Amino acid sequence: MNEREMELGPDQIRHVAKLSRLELDPGKVSEYSRQLGLILKHIAKLNELDVDGVEPMAHPLPLTNRLADDIPSAPMPVEDLLMNAPEVEGAYLAVPKVLDEGGA
């Protein structure tokens, strides 16, 4: 990947923001573009290394699945789980309407 491809232009910034579910202040797009461009340029240093055949290392520990015994434990009370919810109706989280009238 060459350096030009590593740049993040304003359109790409807006696209990445959308993927990130962020609503960017339009006035900040060019600043983010410049800053992320500098960081990616530094990251491009990784291309100097030959990594052919190297197994990616996602984690420092050799992990295997641990299975717990299938014994129910005391669940956290619903009130505790809801105490941080921005909006609650009864014992449920309230969200804006997702489906149109008559839809689904």
Added chain:
Amino acid sequence: MNQVPGCRQVRDEVMSGRTTCAHVAKNAIDIIRTVDESLGCYHEVFDTEVLETAEALDRQVADGKDPGPLCGVPIAIKDNIATRSGRTTCSSRMLQEYRSPYDATVIRRLKDAGALLVGKTNCDEFAMGSSTEHCAWGPTRNPWDTDRVPGGSSGGSAAAVAAGTCSGALGSDTGGSIRQPASFCGCVGLKPTYGRVSRFGLVAFGSSLDQVGPFARNTEDAAMLLEVISGYDPNDSTSADVVVDPFSENLDRPIENLRIGVPVQMMSDRNDPGVNARIEEAIDVYRSMGATITSVDLPLTDYGISTYYVIAPAEASSNLARYDGIRYGHRCTQQPGETLEDLYSRSRSEGFGDEVQRRIMLGTYVLSSGYYDAYYKRALQVRRLIKEEFDRAFNECDILLGPTSPMPAFGIGDDMDPLQMYLCDVYTVNTNISGHCGISLQAGFTDSGNGLLPVGLHLQAPPFQEHRLLRAARMFESATAHHEAVPENSPG
């Protein structure tokens, strides 16, 4: 200046009846009240609760019981560790009102050991930063020079310990966030081996890099704290089922024939000259104690920052996807006709600060379709190469030694580009990438031209060799008096 005594001293004085937990607690709260207005270490101080807990502990001691190895010891907690008491904000507007319904495992362990949790400390938002300036409610100041930063991201915990407002503290270290602030503030900060300490209840940033660890004023106290918080936890499947050595025992026994490797990459002439001078002196100290000093070449560590700033933002972008304004955290005010997606995006942009949004975007980009192999996969491959380079080095050396940070504490508000800020972590990120353990020790001072600033000595040891790390650290401490220095100009 009045200081809360260290962990060992408090415990000994309480158990021998020379003082009471209640007295220790009142003293700590008085000191916090005196100094914290100008330092800004704490988000919240648990005054009432601390006194109640202290009195309950005193009753147990009076009944002849031993409430635990940290009986009456005041400990401060970084505000990205979940506590049932007070709020857990991560210094973010996103979690401004968040109250954890449970205690992190490390908190439960501290409580079970009789510790007094004095309050929650400031940090860079979601632990992303190296200065404790990227915070929703203002920066923390360095007790050695209040115009300077305490380092970060666990700057509140480091400054709280250095200023003597508590005996010890917990922080978290993803790329240096315990060791670099310990270096800037002149105290001890230890990043345990990945998996040594449970992450259950630590707000996730980079899940394959994060570890909780202690701050203290000396290595013995750090060992006492580490001993309490370490160990397997069924609630964290990445915690390691490895025996927890009694870290605080045999600390004073020097390691015979200690082989120390000094990576040439860490003794760069771009470092602050005072930093290099203090590290050279530290090398002389070890040499005079019989250690063998060898220069080692770790060329791949030069790729650490590039590797880290792919992996950490990638993991962060995924971990922080949970903040969507639905179940907890900030939710924006909705306008008629707005979709659920609008709610997610605006809640997130209102709740997260600039640095967090920058890292989420960087992480999203390197994971996105078409770029994943070029960035993320390649970084994971380099990660393995770096880890293998450390494995080889640790075959030849018992300990690696160098500076914690290339420079001492910089000024609050210094105009730094994000990349410049990231480069501050150049000597610490590799420990997290590889997963082994490291410690920063106070090694003396460098002249800033406007007063003296602490310099941190960075020691690293192989995975699960914390006892070796602490014993090597204790050797330096026993031969020098650097750790006894107290910030005299600090307010109060």
